[in-house]
Amino acid sequence: MARVTPETVARVATLARLSLTEDERRLFTRQLDEVLAYAESLAALDAEAVEEAALPPAGESLREDEPRAGIEAERAIEAAPDAADGLFRVPRVLPG
């Protein structure tokens, strides 16, 4: 199994939308490598014959899809770090 390299951590951090410092990347490379080395023990388990677990069963879960009032948009943006005109404001997405 491939061991964890700083490049692996950088790639995974991009997927997870985490900007990491150089120090963090070094630390997490070592720590993830240790944890994944420990998890290698699962390869010894004879588990091919069983299905992957799904959510533990919790009975009939669906209700009727009936329209009803939710939280109003005005209130929903109250907690936003930056909002204007009832909308969330973010940095420019398209150049121009």
Added chain:
Amino acid sequence: MTGSGALGAAAIARRVRSGALRAEDVARAALKVIAEAEPRIEAFLCVLEERALEKARAVDASVAAGRDPGPLAGVPVALKDVLALEGVPTTCGSRMLEGYRPLFTATAVARLEGAGAVIVGKTNMDEFAMGSSTENSAFKKTRNPWDPTRVPGGSSGGSAAAVAAGVVPLALGTDTGGSIRQPAALCGVVGLKPTYGRVSRYGLVAFASSFDQIGPLARSVEDAALAATVMAGRDPLDSTSALEPVPDLAKALGGDVAGLRVGVPRAFLGTGVEAGALAAFEDALGTLAGLGVEIVDVSLPTLPHAIATYYLVATAEASSNLARFDGVRYGLRARGARDLASLYGDTRDLGFGPEVKRRILLGTFALSAGYYDAYYARAQRARALVRRDFARAFAACDAVATPTSPTPAFKLGEKADDPLQMYLADIFTVPANLAGLPGLSVPCGFSGGLPVGLQLVGRAFDEATLLRMGHAYEQATPHHEAWPPAAA
């Protein structure tokens, strides 16, 4: 003891309902004791003085008007800060949610308040419930009331410490891999993780959605049963909440336990359990046998793989759940981002602490192309094997017993730099979460002056048997009567 913890939830509710005790006086006393104990314990992230007094007065008004305020009338309750309470800061122990006030209340909390409980504050926790010591909180270090140089356990460490110190009789925690039971054991109190689906997760900030459950921490099994009964049951706002009928769990207590069978996975206890904790566990088995409980050997062959399984599946779910913290809709936003991608990346780097980042990275890795089959899929199959182990064990027993934690409370800072060592401390608690089963920790003695816990894991939706057994054990032993030096 001056705190309301000394009286207990059931006794407080009885007296408030009968008019012998005023809820407002109980709340005032609790608030005073919190203020006194807080410099020693640091269990709370916020105290809701005005709100608590207002709710308490409403309970008293109900009693005065001849209405029944409910089975938790006037009982002061502390909430782990991962549970939403409308208009009240809910931080999850994270800078990411500093100042965030939810627009809704968790169903479990609403049900407690509906039963007359008085929420007095919100407690410290490992950031986003990720940790076993509460040291991962972005805000403070909670101390174990039995020894302030030691951790209270985690992630519900603030709730466990508050109950142990006697400042509240009841607190809520959440348990994804042991986060109710382990701090309960390390602080010498009772902790119940209900069956997955038993208590609605609506309003619980998600860590790992197929594991998370809300449950009570209390000084007695009776109080835990009382709270669990109030919180349990179907909620249309959580599709994974179960339709199973909810018995009155407090009424299940006091019955005969003779003839019940407890399974012990001997092979699994062989190494790594501290001598004092193991001795207390063996004593507990002896006490149960003395009550007529039959002790049998069971085999749970997949358990040595439980930690690896848990830390792959739970982190995978966490990596998905925590994607919502993006600096756009609520919570923290990093300043000066050039574009949307750096807004996300910088906000998440600034807002999350190291353990949360570690778990997001681990989970993202386990789910990523090229690694999914070798890690996530394999772990999900191992999870199915853990479930099968338990199903087979329950053919021979009614509950599986182990120590709750392999050691008593460790020193603050002792494991902070070694994530794998911290993870391994969850060895006895994660199996119940992997299998979705209920687990109860009850105090079972001391090792070197520090409390240790007996864990009982039961069949799905059979909390009643666990609580009955735990109650019988509790009544046969003096452990639950002991108070820590730092008690209020």
